[in-house]
Amino acid sequence: MTQPLRLGIAGLGTVGRGVIRIVQDHAALIEKRTGRAIEIAAVSARTRDKDRGVSIEAYEWEDDPVALARREDVDIFVELMGGSEGSAKAAVEAAIAHGKDVVTANKAMLALHGQSLAEAAETAGCVIRFEAAVAGGIPVVKALTEGLAGNAVTRVMGVMNGTCNYILTRMEGAGLTYDAVFAEAEALGYLEADPALDVGGIDAAHKLALLTSIAYGTRVDFDAVALEGIERISIADIEQAADMGYRIKLLGVAQRTGRGLEVRMSPCLVPASSPLGQLEGPTNMVVLEGDSVGQIVMRGAGAGEGPTASAVMGDVLDIARGTRVSTFGQPAASLAEPQAATVTTPAAFYLRMELQDKPGALAKTAMALGEAGVSINRMRQYDHVDTTAPVLIVTHKAARADIDDALRRMAQTDVVIGDPVAIRIEEI
Numbered sequence: 432m433t434q435p436l437r438l439g440i441a442g443l444g445t446v447g448r449g450v451i452r453i454v455q456d457h458a459a460l461i462e463k464r465t466g467r468a469i470e471i472a473a474v475s476a477r478t479r480d481k482d483r484g485v486s487i488e489a490y491e492w493e494d495d496p497v498a499l500a501r502r503e504d505v506d507i508f509v510e511l512m513g514g515s516e517g518s519a520k521a522a523v524e525a526a527i528a529h530g531k532d533v534v535t536a537n538k539a540m541l542a543l544h545g546q547s548l549a550e551a552a553e554t555a556g557c558v559i560r561f562e563a564a565v566a567g568g569i570p571v572v573k574a575l576t577e578g579l580a581g582n583a584v585t586r587v588m589g590v591m592n593g594t595c596n597y598i599l600t601r602m603e604g605a606g607l608t609y610d611a612v613f614a615e616a617e618a619l620g621y622l623e624a625d626p627a628l629d630v631g632g633i634d635a636a637h638k639l640a641l642l643t644s645i646a647y648g649t650r651v652d653f654d655a656v657a658l659e660g661i662e663r664i665s666i667a668d669i670e671q672a673a674d675m676g677y678r679i680k681l682l683g684v685a686q687r688t689g690r691g692l693e694v695r696m697s698p699c700l701v702p703a704s705s706p707l708g709q710l711e712g713p714t715n716m717v718v719l720e721g722d723s724v725g726q727i728v729m730r731g732a733g734a735g736e737g738p739t740a741s742a743v744m745g746d747v748l749d750i751a752r753g754t755r756v757s758t759f760g761q762p763a764a765s766l767a768e769p770q771a772a773t774v775t776t777p778a779a780f781y782l783r784m785e786l787q788d789k790p791g792a793l794a795k796t797a798m799a800l801g802e803a804g805v806s807i808n809r810m811r812q813y814d815h816v817d818t819t820a821p822v823l824i825v826t827h828k829a830a831r832a833d834i835d836d837a838l839r840r841m842a843q844t845d846v847v848i849g850d851p852v853a854i855r856i857e858e859i
């Protein structure tokens with residue numbers, strides 16, 4: 432008879448609890464699907480006697496996750512503690528050193544140490560799977576590594592931080608300021624302990640770095656992600672972008688261009704009628720484009736107990752079935768050093784500025800754009816407030832360097848008040 436596959440679960444918080452629930456509730460279904468029972472041998476967390484809403488009495492307990500990772504009766508080490516360094520990394524390294532396969536939801540650890548961990552795993556004949564680390568319940572890692580493996584990937588795009596999408600759509604829906612919605616999100620417990628991970632785009636950039644590695648066969652390089660958060664987005668940007676037919680999203684984009692690999696996580700305008708534009712609340716969406724398949728859009732819950740545990744268990748069942756895929760879709764030693772693009776692909780830009788409400792102000796602004804080689808596609812001026820008038824400009828495609836040059840020239844005029852806002856418009 433086939434031996435049960437035994438899990439050692441480190442971390443019994445939101446995700447760990449969800450994994451235990453699935454193992455307990457779906458034991459028969461899982462065994463039918465894989466031909467092998469999946470059992471939990473032992474667990475670890477910081478505090479032993481905590482009510483976790485699931486029974487863990489039947490499982491052995493380890494105070495130290497590294498000791499759990501080394502146990503003889505553990506076949507798969509399931510790391511659900513979080514944190515890029517410390518216990519999570521030490522325990523994953525220990526598991527690999529002891530020949531265990533690893534399933535993790537830890538994007539921070541993999542975005543920073545994915546290459547060395549993947550190399551160690553392959554040397555030891557182990558696999559590391561991390562579906563839950565990217566876009567929660569959406570099986571995007573599997574789609575890229577397996578279903579689309581016959582494609583040259585042309586672009587990966589995604590809204591992969593539900594908290595940011597909640598903040599942006601709530602600002603628009605309720606007409607509230609960024610600060611007001613940020614405070615709401617904090618009160619609802621939506622924000623990480625360090626909010627910069629969410630609103631600074633870091634969490635989403637970790638995920639994008641992982642997808643980029645799989646999509647383009649490059650070593651994971653978190654530092655190569657050009658990163659900008661949503662902290663500077665104002666309600667005026669949101670309302671006026673909507674007026675022009677756009678929505679603002681914290682959008683990750685990875686694409687290979689003639690100038691190298693372009694990887695950025697930043698606020699972008701997308702058409703309001705596009706699937707990305709219609710994405711509401713904390714939901715995630717990943718758009719994959721391949722030369723043969725065309726465009727695929729995947730939408731679903733990017734976080735939460737059930738969706739994240741679903742992704743963890745998908746990986747566990749793969750291992751139970753004997754599916755063994757390299758961490759980033761090809762042997763770690765064959766992953767190339769990423770060649771970062773020195774300039775980004777030209778795009779249309781949305782510019783919002785306050786002009787002095789006096790004759791010649793628009794002409795001076797248009798001249799600054801023209802001198803920088805940026806041409807105007809659409810322009811809208813709103814009713815003036817006191818002595819200033821808000822002006823919106825959508826440019827034709829321009830290089831970011833030319834837009835920055837135009838902004839510098841505008842600052843030198845005596846008609847632009849404060850710093851104009853420039854946001855890229857992404858073609859979908």
Ligand SMILES: NC(=O)c1ccc[n+]([C@@H]2O[C@H](COP(=O)([O-])OP(=O)(O)OC[C@H]3O[C@@H](n4cnc5c(N)ncnc54)[C@H](OP(=O)(O)O)[C@@H]3O)[C@@H](O)[C@H]2O)c1
Nearest residue numbers: 442443444445446476477478511512513518536537734735
């Ligand atoms: N929550 C989500 O929706 C979600 C979505 C995608 C990915 N993830 C990722 O999944 C992982 C877990 O997230 P989570 O939301 O489940 O976190 P969580 O609710 O904060 O739970 C973390 C668990 O790890 C345990 N832990 C922390 N440090 C430990 C240590 N040094 N030794 C032993 N146990 C330790 C904690 O123990 P105590 O309970 O005793 O404190 C807790 O049980 C993270 O990498 C996160 O980024 C989460």
